[in-house]
Amino acid sequence: MPSEKPIEAPFEDGLGEALRRTGETFAPPDRAALVDAGLARGRRRVARRRAAVVTGSALALAAVGIGGAYGGGLLGGKQGGDRHGETSVAAPDPAPTGPAPSVDADLVAILAGLLPAGELKNPTTNTSEIPGFRSVRGVFDDGKGDAEISVGLTRADGLQADQQVACPDKVFTAYDDCVESELADGSRLMVFQGYEYPDRREDTKNWRAVLHTSDGFLIDASEYNAPAEKGxxxxxxxxxLNPAQLQALVTSDDWRGPLNELPAARPPAGGGFGDSADPDGAGIRKTLSSLLPAGLRVRGEGGQEGFAYLVVDDGKGRSYVQINVQPDMWDVVGELFPGATELPDGTLLKTSKNAGEKGVDGIKMWTADTIRPDGLRVVVSAFNAADQKSPATRENPALTMKQLTAIATSEKWLTRP
Known part of the structure; x- marks a missing residue:
C-alpha cells in the first residue's frame, strides 16, 4: 500500500503524559510513580500498566523522556516528594533514619556546582528500588524567579536510546524549538524547548537536554519557568538555563563518577511485539498497514516502541488510526476488561464508541481492545479526523467497529513480520 511522507499536523498532544498515560491521555496519572517504575523492560512494563486503563492514545507519545514524555522530564512528582525512595538532603524527615547516602549528596553537589550563580533550594534525590537509575532535583533561585531543575542518570541498557535523543513527532507534540546533534566523541544530544502542557492550558515551559553517551549512558535534564513542574x-x-547552558549541564564530565557507579540493568526479554526489538514501531506499523481494508490510502505514519499510527483516507476525508501492542498484561486483566466478551480462543474483547479525548467538538473515537490468554494486549482506535486536535474531517472514522475488531484479533500479532 503506498505511503506518503507523514503530515505534520498543527496540533498538540499531552504526552503521551507514555510516555508519560506513552500523551496526556495515555500518560500515567502519577508521573513520579512512572519514573520510579522504569527504565528497563520491567520498568516500561509498569508504565504500560499505569497507562493501560486509558485506551485512546499512544503508549508513549513522545520519543524522548526516560520512562516518560515531553514535558514530564525524568523525575516527576512534587518537590519535597513523598514517593518511594525520595529523600531530602536539605532537611531531615521528622524521624530520620540516618544520613542520606553519600552518592545522593554527591549528586546535589554536582548539580549545584554546574548551575550559574544562584542557590539550589530544597534539593532532593531519588534512589528507587529499580537499579541503574539516580536523579537529583531542586528549585534554582538566581534572583529572577524560582525554577525547578532536575537531572536523571541511567544506563541505556534495554532502552530505545536513539528515541531518547530524537525530536518528537509534531503529530503528537508541539514545541518552540528542538535540535538534535552528534558530538565529537560520538555521543548524541537532543535539546528541546517546549511546554509542560502541550495544550497550553498553562504556560509552564519545559526545556530539556538529553545526552546519550557513546559508552551507553543517558543523562536527562529538565527545567521549568516555575518552582514546580505542575501546580x-x-x-x-x-x-x-538557555540551550547552550543545558547542553553544558548534561555534557559535563562531573557526572562521570555517578554514572560509572550505576549497576547494569538486566537486558529486556525479546521476541514479541512491543519490546525493544521493535523500537520505532516499524513492525507494528507494517502489520497494521497489512490489515487495513481495501480502498484506504496511507497519508501519514509514525510510531515508537509498542505504538504506531496511520493517517488513512478512503476519499471521504482523512482518519487517524492508532494502535498499541503490549505484551504480558494479563495480571491487570480484571482492571482493564471487566464485562468483556470472551472469544472462542480465550481472547477478551471490549469495544467502545466515545468522544475524542482532546476536547474537540465532533471528534469520534471508536476502539477495539483485546487481550489474549498469554497476556498480549492489542488496542486499536480510529477517529473521524486526521489527528486528535483538529476538527472532524468526516462523519465517522474510516474503519468500522467490525474492521477494528478484525485488526485487534488478527493472528498476525502473534508473529513479527
Whole structure:
C-alpha cells in the first residue's frame, strides 16, 4: 500500500503524559510513580500498566523522556516528594533514619556546582528500588524567579536510546524549538524547548537536554519557568538555563563518577511485539498497514516502541488510526476488561464508541481492545479526523467497529513480520 511522507499536523498532544498515560491521555496519572517504575523492560512494563486503563492514545507519545514524555522530564512528582525512595538532603524527615547516602549528596553537589550563580533550594534525590537509575532535583533561585531543575542518570541498557535523543513527532507534540546533534566523541544530544502542557492550558515551559553517551549512558535534564513542574504559578518568562547552558549541564564530565557507579540493568526479554526489538514501531506499523481494508490510502505514519499510527483516507476525508501492542498484561486483566466478551480462543474483547479525548467538538473515537490468554494486549482506535486536535474531517472514522475488531484479533500479532 503506498505511503506518503507523514503530515505534520498543527496540533498538540499531552504526552503521551507514555510516555508519560506513552500523551496526556495515555500518560500515567502519577508521573513520579512512572519514573520510579522504569527504565528497563520491567520498568516500561509498569508504565504500560499505569497507562493501560486509558485506551485512546499512544503508549508513549513522545520519543524522548526516560520512562516518560515531553514535558514530564525524568523525575516527576512534587518537590519535597513523598514517593518511594525520595529523600531530602536539605532537611531531615521528622524521624530520620540516618544520613542520606553519600552518592545522593554527591549528586546535589554536582548539580549545584554546574548551575550559574544562584542557590539550589530544597534539593532532593531519588534512589528507587529499580537499579541503574539516580536523579537529583531542586528549585534554582538566581534572583529572577524560582525554577525547578532536575537531572536523571541511567544506563541505556534495554532502552530505545536513539528515541531518547530524537525530536518528537509534531503529530503528537508541539514545541518552540528542538535540535538534535552528534558530538565529537560520538555521543548524541537532543535539546528541546517546549511546554509542560502541550495544550497550553498553562504556560509552564519545559526545556530539556538529553545526552546519550557513546559508552551507553543517558543523562536527562529538565527545567521549568516555575518552582514546580505542575501546580505552581509562572515565576519567570523562560527557564533559567538557555540551550547552550543545558547542553553544558548534561555534557559535563562531573557526572562521570555517578554514572560509572550505576549497576547494569538486566537486558529486556525479546521476541514479541512491543519490546525493544521493535523500537520505532516499524513492525507494528507494517502489520497494521497489512490489515487495513481495501480502498484506504496511507497519508501519514509514525510510531515508537509498542505504538504506531496511520493517517488513512478512503476519499471521504482523512482518519487517524492508532494502535498499541503490549505484551504480558494479563495480571491487570480484571482492571482493564471487566464485562468483556470472551472469544472462542480465550481472547477478551471490549469495544467502545466515545468522544475524542482532546476536547474537540465532533471528534469520534471508536476502539477495539483485546487481550489474549498469554497476556498480549492489542488496542486499536480510529477517529473521524486526521489527528486528535483538529476538527472532524468526516462523519465517522474510516474503519468500522467490525474492521477494528478484525485488526485487534488478527493472528498476525502473534508473529513479527
Amino acid at each position: 505552581a504559578e509562572i515565576s519567570r518568562a523562560d527557564p533559567p
